Amino acid sequence: MRKIVVGSRKSNLALTQTDWVIDHLRKAGITNEFEVKKIVTKGDQILNVTLSKVGGKALFVKEIEKAMYDKEIDFAVHSMKDMPSEMPDGLSITTIPVREDHRDAYIAKNDIPLKDLPAGAIVGTSSLRRKSQILAARPDLEIKWIRGNIESRIRKLNEEDYDAIILAVSGLKRVGLSEELITEYLEPDVCVPAVGQGALAIECREDDEELHALLNQINDANTEKTVTAERTFLYLLEGSCSVPIGGYARLDGGDIILTAFVGTPDGKTVLKETVRGTEPKAVGKEAAEKLINRGAKEIVEKVKEELDS
Numbered sequence: 001m002r003k004i005v006v007g008s009r010k011s012n013l014a015l016t017q018t019d020w021v022i023d024h025l026r027k028a029g030i031t032n033e034f035e036v037k038k039i040v041t042k043g044d045q046i047l048n049v050t051l052s053k054v055g056g057k058a059l060f061v062k063e064i065e066k067a068m069y070d071k072e073i074d075f076a077v078h079s080m081k082d083m084p085s086e087m088p089d090g091l092s093i094t095t096i097p098v099r100e101d102h103r104d105a106y107i108a109k110n111d112i113p114l115k116d117l118p119a120g121a122i123v124g125t126s127s128l129r130r131k132s133q134i135l136a137a138r139p140d141l142e143i144k145w146i147r148g149n150i151e152s153r154i155r156k157l158n159e160e161d162y163d164a165i166i167l168a169v170s171g172l173k174r175v176g177l178s179e180e181l182i183t184e185y186l187e188p189d190v191c192v193p194a195v196g197q198g199a200l201a202i203e204c205r206e207d208d209e210e211l212h213a214l215l216n217q218i219n220d221a222n223t224e225k226t227v228t229a230e231r232t233f234l235y236l237l238e239g240s241c242s243v244p245i246g247g248y249a250r251l252d253g254g255d256i257i258l259t260a261f262v263g264t265p266d267g268k269t270v271l272k273e274t275v276r277g278t279e280p281k282a283v284g285k286e287a288a289e290k291l292i293n294r295g296a297k298e299i300v301e302k303v304k305e306e307l308d309s
């Protein structure tokens with residue numbers, strides 16, 4: 001029986017996600033041997049600059065994709081929200097397992113609620129999407145960039161001058177940190193999450209049909225539907241996680257309900273649309289068109305120009 005080699009970044013989050021997938025494949029009855037191969041990516045090496053300035057999420061996936069082309073690895077597990085909206089030739093996201101919590105977590109020193117933070121309090125995040133929405137709710141706060149893995153952000157909250165930080169609930173749970181750290185769960189009506197947040201993307205060679213059949217055992221049709229609606233919207237806006245875009249879709253009976261967000265980094269303009277429908281791509285497209293009609297493309301273009309300069 002074929003041994004399957006899985007590529008993973010070295011971070012605790014990446015290794016945990018990879019182990020989660022292998023564990024679920026085993027539980028689904030797959031008896032193949034699995035080997036995990038650790039790969040160091042550029043994104044892991046560059047820690048002292050704003051992520052959006054150095055090329056965004058592509059930095060985390062390039063080396064892994066090369067290993068896949070070279071057949072050094074057979075598949076890789078990524079955070080869905082780190083996946084570019086377009087995939088390189090010959091590789092695709094073949095499998096989407098069931099989604100973890102989609103929300104952002106607000107974690108404050110001394111558990112002070114977001115509405116009670118004093119003016120000028122410092123909130124740490126390196127995401128323009130989070131910055132835009134936090135400033136929209138609280139224009140009197142200060143946003144300060146914070147980098148590093150989840151564990152080191154929690155440490156920086158305790159040791160540096162941050163009053164609060166924002167992290168994905170899913171990441172926190174996956175690395176085994178306690179949800180008791182969370183002061184508030186930010187529902188999508190307060191902070192629309194990143195497209196794909198909480199979901200995993202399993203990427204492999206398009207022609208590896210034997211592997212597709214195995215991986216299909218852990219595909220989750222509902223997550224696939226909602227993530228497809230979200231990613232269609234992201235693709236049509238030519239967005240990535242380095243610009244202030246968010247999208248979250250849920251199911252209501254047979255309907256998909258997508259809330260899509262585009263804002264300016266200063267939070268002064270916040271555009272949101274909620275679209276309901278039955279076909280994921282049509283829902284994503286309708287949300288994109290509605291936001292584009294309201295000037296979303298111009299916002300995205302302007303942010304991209306500022307990041308380039």
Ligand SMILES: NCc1[nH]cc(CCC(=O)O)c1CC(=O)O
Pocket residue numbers: 079080081082150166167168170171172196197198199
């Ligand atoms: N941007 C980094 C990143 N990429 C994926 C996750 C975990 C969240 C997820 O699984 O979607 C995180 C951490 C965070 O945003 O707090």
